[in-house]
Amino acid sequence: MASTLTKAPPKKRPKHLSLHLIRLPLPGILSIMHRISGAALFLFLPVLLWLLDKSLDTEIGYDRVKGIFSLVIVKIVLAGLLWGFMHHFCAGIRYLFLDVHMGIDLPKARMSAAIVYFVSIPLTLLACWLLFI
Amino acid sequence: MSSNRIITGAHYGLRDWLGQRVTAVLMAFYTVLFVVVVLVKKPIDYLAWYGVFTPWWMKVATLTFLAALFYHAWVGMRDIWMDYVQHTGVRLVLQVGTIIYLVACGMWALKIFT
Numbered sequence: 001m002a003s004t005l006t007k008a009p010p011k012k013r014p015k016h017l018s019l020h021l022i023r024l025p026l027p028g029i030l031s032i033m034h035r036i037s038g039a040a041l042f043l044f045l046p047v048l049l050w051l052l053d054k055s056l057d058t059e060i061g062y063d064r065v066k067g068i069f070s071l072v073i074v075k076i077v078l079a080g081l082l083w084g085f086m087h088h089f090c091a092g093i094r095y096l097f098l099d100v101h102m103g104i105d106l107p108k109a110r111m112s113a114a115i116v117y118f119v120s121i122p123l124t125l126l127a128c129w130l131l132f133i
Numbered sequence: 134m135s136s137n138r139i140i141t142g143a144h145y146g147l148r149d150w151l152g153q154r155v156t157a158v159l160m161a162f163y164t165v166l167f168v169v170v171v172l173v174k175k176p177i178d179y180l181a182w183y184g185v186f187t188p189w190w191m192k193v194a195t196l197t198f199l200a201a202l203f204y205h206a207w208v209g210m211r212d213i214w215m216d217y218v219q220h221t222g223v224r225l226v227l228q229v230g231t232i233i234y235l236v237a238c239g240m241w242a243l244k245i246f247t
Contacts, residue, residue, distance in 0.1 A: 038209045045238050053245045055182060062179040092157050
């Protein structure tokens with residue numbers, strides 16, 4: 001703990017804390033999207049649990065959920081949540097590899113961030129296709 | 134040293150960080166299991182959909198997944214509150230609210246699968 005007790009002189013670094021000045025690289029975009037998608041899934045937990053509960057409860061409840069799923073606005077929200085899940089899932093797997101120090105260097109980290117998008121977006125489209133059509 | 138600690142801090146430990154990773158792996162395996170079961174059973178009506186969750190192992194797996202999800206969400210949401218909410222009182226309210234919200238979701242999940 002000695003290092004925390006001795007204060008290093010403050011380093012002069014450029015600060016760009018205005019959001020419009022920061023140009024996030026792809027891994028940065030992935031990172032904030034990981035956080036936003038996680039928070040969105042958290043907020044929708046009761047809605048998803050309610051849909052699951054109703055759909056399993058009775059046949060009437062199942063038909064009611066089916067009716068709700070047929071609404072365009074619900075489909076849009078569900079597609080958004082599905083994308084949130086797929087992004088969180090794929091980006092999370094990438095983070096697990098980074099945690100064990102695999103793919104740490106910048107070109108590899110950028111490449112794996114791109115792969116997350118190339119996998120999560122088609123997976124979302126596939127899931128939407130299976131659910132809605 | 135201890136006087137610098139804040140009441141809504143991160144316990145200064147590895148436990149939650151590791152717990153979030155372990156639950157992530159668990160949930161990833163359940164996701165694959167769920168997709169395989171759905172693709173095999175192709176639940177297109179109520180009885181088939183109900184049938185997805187009738188085997189005891191599917192009930193156990195689903196409840197374990199949901200328990201992992203709620204713990205995972207707690208660690209993630211707490212990280213968000215700690216990063217963006219600097220006022221200790223407000224942060225405490227949000228953290229306690231998050232715990233109540235997730236415990237209530239957990240009780241609901243128990244009700245669905247028992």
